[in-house]
Amino acid sequence: MSLYRQSVSRTIVRSSLRDLRITPARRLFTKSAPPTRTPIRTSVYATVIAVSAGLFAVYYFDARSALHRYIFTPILRFALDAETGHKFAVKVLRSGLAPKDPVLDDARLNCQIWGQEASNPVGLAAGFDKDGEAIDGLFELGFSWVEIGSVTPKPQPGNPRPRVFHLPEDSSLINRYGFPSQGHASVLSRIRSRIPPFTSGPNRASLREGCLLAVNLGKNKESPADSIDDFVTGVRTFGPYSDVLVVNVSSPNTPGLRGLQNRDVLERLLDGVTKARDELSPSVLTFRKPKLVLKFAPDLNESELADIADVIRNSSIDGVIVSNTTVQRPKSLVNPNKSEMGGLSGPPVKPLSLKALRILRGHLPASIPLIGCGGISTGADALEFAKAGASMVQVYTGFGYDGVGACRRIKDQVVDELTREGKTWSEVVNEAVDKLSLKEAEKPTEIDQTSAISLLIAEAHELKTMLDKLGDKMGEQDAISIGKENGLAAAAEAAADTT
Numbered sequence: 001m002s003l004y005r006q007s008v009s010r011t012i013v014r015s016s017l018r019d020l021r022i023t024p025a026r027r028l029f030t031k032s033a034p035p036t037r038t039p040i041r042t043s044v045y046a047t048v049i050a051v052s053a054g055l056f057a058v059y060y061f062d063a064r065s066a067l068h069r070y071i072f073t074p075i076l077r078f079a080l081d082a083e084t085g086h087k088f089a090v091k092v093l094r095s096g097l098a099p100k101d102p103v104l105d106d107a108r109l110n111c112q113i114w115g116q117e118a119s120n121p122v123g124l125a126a127g128f129d130k131d132g133e134a135i136d137g138l139f140e141l142g143f144s145w146v147e148i149g150s151v152t153p154k155p156q157p158g159n160p161r162p163r164v165f166h167l168p169e170d171s172s173l174i175n176r177y178g179f180p181s182q183g184h185a186s187v188l189s190r191i192r193s194r195i196p197p198f199t200s201g202p203n204r205a206s207l208r209e210g211c212l213l214a215v216n217l218g219k220n221k222e223s224p225a226d227s228i229d230d231f232v233t234g235v236r237t238f239g240p241y242s243d244v245l246v247v248n249v250s251s252p253n254t255p256g257l258r259g260l261q262n263r264d265v266l267e268r269l270l271d272g273v274t275k276a277r278d279e280l281s282p283s284v285l286t287f288r289k290p291k292l293v294l295k296f297a298p299d300l301n302e303s304e305l306a307d308i309a310d311v312i313r314n315s316s317i318d319g320v321i322v323s324n325t326t327v328q329r330p331k332s333l334v335n336p337n338k339s340e341m342g343g344l345s346g347p348p349v350k351p352l353s354l355k356a357l358r359i360l361r362g363h364l365p366a367s368i369p370l371i372g373c374g375g376i377s378t379g380a381d382a383l384e385f386a387k388a389g390a391s392m393v394q395v396y397t398g399f400g401y402d403g404v405g406a407c408r409r410i411k412d413q414v415v416d417e418l419t420r421e422g423k424t425w426s427e428v429v430n431e432a433v434d435k436l437s438l439k440e441a442e443k444p445t446e447i448d449q450t451s452a453i454s455l456l457i458a459e460a461h462e463l464k465t466m467l468d469k470l471g472d473k474m475g476e477q478d479a480i481s482i483g484k485e486n487g488l489a490a491a492a493e494a495a496a497d498t499t
């Protein structure tokens with residue numbers, strides 16, 4: 001019996017042990033079974049991944065993220081040569097997957113140019129989007145003015161590579177691109193392809209409220225040096241599709257181009273482009289004709305600038321961009337690339353541009369707005385140009401170094417400064433323009449008033465003299481008539497006496 005019990009209990013223990021062995025015993029070279037996934041665990045993982053991807057996307061698509069300024073942009077600068085980095089940036093911006101400025105512009109940034117409103121005063125200068133590939137991506141970064149080009153009539157490759165150089169210690173660039181361009185036809189078809197078939201938009205070629213699209217016109221290398229035909233063709237081609245056309249006579253990399261800044265040729269050029277603009281029908285997009293703006297070099301001296309201002313005053317040009325790159329090499333430059341040929345841009349250009357802008361402001365009436373450009377990379381720089389009389393500003397090199405958040409950052413810094421000063425951008429500009437512009441309209445009035453007063457005084461003197469003379473004469477006549485009367489009375493008395 002006891003033996004029987006023992007064997008029964010052993011059997012029970014064995015069978016219960018067998019039941020307990022849920023997983024097979026692990027042997028050498030076998031894999032452990034995958035952990036069983038409960039639906040709760042799977043959904044937790046999915047949520048964590050989705051939230052992280054969402055947060056990263058929010059962070060990535062916000063142009064202000066430090067990621068762009070401190071990681072992506074420096075990597076791009078160090079990993080790729082300057083031109084390849086530039087091309088890559090344009091590709092990203094045209095892809096629609098680029099970061100954006102997520103914040104509406106502060107009301108203090110609002111500015112007016114030619115009676116048109118811009119939501120902020122910061123524009124992108126020409127040369128970044130030469131062929132108009134990333135117009136919308138650039139507007140999305142918060143620029144209120146995007147200037148494409150320079151575009152030449154015929155496609156041309158530009159100068160041989162390498163033709164762009166970083167000077168990181170100087171936060172500068174030197175370029176001798178020489179207008180590589182896909183040409184008018186190709187850029188025009190790209191601009192037209194942006195336009196939806198039916199628009200009831202904001203009457204802007206930019207297709208955006210508070211924004212302006214500018215096309216910068218260049219000249220083919222083979223065109224005769226003093227020919228203005230390339231610019232005239234540019235006005236006719238892009239006039240119907242742009243808010244502003246920029247006549248670029250200041251790139252140092254096209255032989256003879258800067259010669260167009262000389263008085264005689266400039267007169268002919270301005271005459272030609274303004275006539276071509278005036279002959280255009282109002283654009284079907286904007287219901288008006290484009291504004292015409294000239295872009296100058298910062299290397300002109302005071303008398304050259306005064307001459308230019310004189311020509312502009314006698315033309316129908318609407319505004320001036322001051323300035324392009326410089327051929328000068330300030331002593332402060334450190335990087336060995338400073339000896340490369342081409343136009344220098346970035347902070348070392350700022351004093352030159354500011355000086356040229358101040359001179360031009362003093363020679364041009366308030367009705368001709370100036371757009372400041374050259375070495376602007378902070379809000380303080382932008383305000384310095386506003387206080388010198390610039391209605392708006394443009395950036396290029398600062399954008400290249402600071403990356404996609406540059407525009408937003410400059411705008412935020414301008415707002416901070418304006419808040420401190422208790423002013424708006426327009427107030428700062430109007431104050432400066434009123435103070436510094438040529439008072440052309442008032443001068444003749446002053447002279448007229450002075451001469452009118454002198455004339456009045458002279459006439460009053462003359463009148464007084466005449467009245468005096470008249471008075472004298474009347475006095476004499478009175479005396480004569482009195483005398484006569486007296487004489488007659490005496491004669492009558494005498495006659496009476498004698499009769």
Ligand SMILES: Cc1cc2nc3c(=O)[nH]c(=O)nc-3n(C[C@H](O)[C@H](O)[C@H](O)COP(=O)(O)O)c2cc1C
Binds near residue numbers: 324
């Ligand atoms: C790489 C590069 C290419 C440029 N290409 C053009 C151009 O095609 N047309 C033009 O009018 N200006 C061109 N510029 C000049 C800029 O528009 C701007 O006037 C100049 O760089 C000064 O501004 P910044 O100091 O902010 O760069 C170019 C500048 C750079 C750096």
